Amino acid sequence: xxxxxxxxxxxxxxxxxxxxxxxxxxxxxxxxxxxxxxxxxxxxxxxxxxxxxxxxxxxxxxxxxxxxxxxxxxxxxxxxxxxxxxxxxxxxxxxxxxxxxxxxxxxxxxxxxxxxxxxxxxxxxxxxxxxxxxxxxxxxxxxxxxxxxxxxxxxxxxxxxxx
Numbered sequence: 001x002x003x004x005x006x007x008x009x010x011x012x013x014x015x016x017x018x019x020x021x022x023x024x025x026x027x028x029x030x031x032x033x034x035x036x037x038x039x040x041x042x043x044x045x046x047x048x049x050x051x052x053x054x055x056x057x058x059x060x061x062x063x064x065x066x067x068x069x070x071x072x073x074x075x076x077x078x079x080x081x082x083x084x085x086x087x088x089x090x091x092x093x094x095x096x097x098x099x100x101x102x103x104x105x106x107x108x109x110x111x112x113x114x115x116x117x118x119x120x121x122x123x124x125x126x127x128x129x130x131x132x133x134x135x136x137x138x139x140x141x142x143x144x145x146x147x148x149x150x151x152x153x154x155x156x157x158x159x160x161x162x163x
Contacts, residue, residue, distance in 0.1 A: 004044055007053055008037055014054065015061050021128040022065050032068060036061040051138035058129050059139040062121070104162065111161050118142075119154040126151055 015036055020029035039060050047056055112120060118140065125136045126147075133147040142150070 004041055007040075007057075011054055011057050012037065015057050018058060018129045019061055019065060022124070023068075028068075032061065032064055035068075036064045039064060052135065055131070055135045055138045058125065058131065058135070062125070062139070107162060108158060111158050115154055115157065119150055119157070122147055122150045123154045 012033060016029055016033040019032045019036070020026065023029055023032065036057065040057055043060075047053070051059075112123065115123070121140050122136055125131045125139060126133075129135075131139065132144075133151070134144040136142075136147040136151075137144045140147075
């Protein structure tokens with residue numbers, strides 16, 4: 001149990017941060033973090049060490065979040081996609097910039113929702129968990145190069161659709 005307590009102390013803040021970026025609500029992120037660690041504790045004996053503990057926890061957090069969305073009948077509209085929009089919009093303060101940013105945000109939400117699951121997962125793990133491509137690959141069961149290719153293709157899909 002001491003080992004798991006140490007894992008919790010070292011990883012609870014980054015897992016919470018990942019979940020907060022996904023849901024945008026502090027209390028929901030806290031609840032999801034606790035659920036993530038509860039699920040991790042229940043399956044701790046199954047952790048084989050094929051990835052880092054953090055990568056394993058982020059995979060559990062992602063599944064926990066998706067289950068939460070499904071149970072709450074919420075969709076990707078609830079995900080904070082500011083970082084994706086920042087890729088396509090300048091951060092100007094004029095009214096025109098703000099309107100453009102809102103339009104792009106809405107469109108990116110629509111497009112992200114329509115991405116194939118694997119593409120959507122890679123984009124979210126790269127942006128929200130700030131994971132390396134190697135960690136993303138371990139999390140969703142693909143190679144590091146596949147994660148890079150999928151991320152590149154997803155960004156291109158979004159860019160193409162935004163034109």
